[in-house]
Amino acid sequence: MPIKIPDKLPATDILRGENIFVMSEARASSQEIRPLKVLLLNLMPKKIETETQFLRLLSNSPLQVDVELLRIDNRPTRNTPTEHLDTFYRQFEMVKDRNFDGLIVTGAPLGLVQFEDVLYWEEIQTIMNWAKEHVTSTLFVCWAAQAGLKLLYDLPKRTRKEKLSGVYWHRIHDCHNPILRGFDDSFLAPHSRYADFSPEYLAEHTDLDVLATSEQAGVYLAATKDKRNVFVTGHPEYDVDTLHNEYVRDVGEGMEPNVPVNYYPDNNPGNPPIASWRSHGHLLFSNWLNYCVYQQTPYDLEHFSEANFTKDE
Structure with a gap:
């Protein structure tokens, strides 16, 4: 089944060019089906690039997904045209009285900023x-995973001495957990962060199920037992050249970054990079939509209640 997004969203033509089934609003309205309502809170500066990456992953599901884009505030940005934001993004005030099946909160270039210094920290909390x-x-x-751990578990910000950048091997810890269904025992996924997530630290300070870890990158995937909160510390949505663009940017700013x-x-930046995480990214988002959202959500969102959720699969 397709994702449903506005016809004029830039991602529409990009995804259709990749042979991804994108449904028009007119066609979707004629179908006798209740699509999943997913809200994407996009905190990244290059919003068009990021929204396209996430929409691509959300499309790989047998479920019809109706995606709405949310911005954190109305400040102008130099990386995204104001017309695009005004046309396709909603303010929180416009959605706060509604219920949604799923919410995705993206990353943000705030790795070295203390939470209390983030301009929109109060809005994130709200x-x-x-x-x-x-x-x-x-x-x-x-x-967003770091911010979520702070707000849900009051975990302080933990920062690495050097930025973690690259594509790392991970291993799974519970092959019977539905979020990991179909995963290989080991898989590759990109990271680009300063945050530090060690398995021991999360085990000591939270009741999260730690689902996948890396010897070099620490915890990659964790979730609450009721699957209502899922934390991904890396970037399964990244395009093949995203890490390259970040590396070139940092070199241009004189930061002397390590090669991803x-x-x-x-290990030669002169060689075109190869994407080795696409299958993992699509499977992760498909599992999240199916087992954490579709299998848990009430049919009538107006009857949303925490009583709907159990710790059982």
Whole structure:
């Protein structure tokens, strides 16, 4: 089944060019089906690039998914045209009285910024608290995972001495957990962060199920037992050249970054990188939609209640 997004969204033509089934709003309205309502809170500066990446992963499901784009505030951005934001993005005030099947909170370039110094920290707190009563399952990605752990478990910010950048091997810890269904015992996924997530630290300070870890990158995937909150510390949505663009940007700013690990052939930035995580990214999002959202959410979102959710699969 397709994702349903506005016809004029830039991602529409890109995804159709990739032979991805994108349904028009007119066609979707004629179908006798209740699509999943998913809200994407996009915190990244290059919003068109990021929304396309996430929409691509959400499309790989037998479920019809109706995606709405949410912005954190109305400040202008130099990376995304104001017309695009005004046309396709909603303010929180426009959605706060509604319920959603799923919420995705993206990463943000705030790895070295203290939470209390983030300009929209109060807004993030408001939305995450709202989600407890209005969203079936929330997927926190990269910086959002760190923010979610702070707000849900009061974990302080933990920062690495050097940026973690590259594509790392991970191993799974519970092959029978539905979020990991179909995963290989080991898989590759990209990371680009300063945050530090060690398995021991999460085990000591939270009741999360730690589902996948890396010897080099620490915890990659964790979830609450009721699957209402899922934390992904990496970037399964990244395009093949996203890490490359970040590396070139950092070099241009005189930051002397390390070459992303296990990314360029022969570890040579002059060689075109190869994507080795696409299958994992699609499977992760498909599992999240199916087992954390579709299997848990009420048919009538107006009857949303925490009583709908159990710890059983």
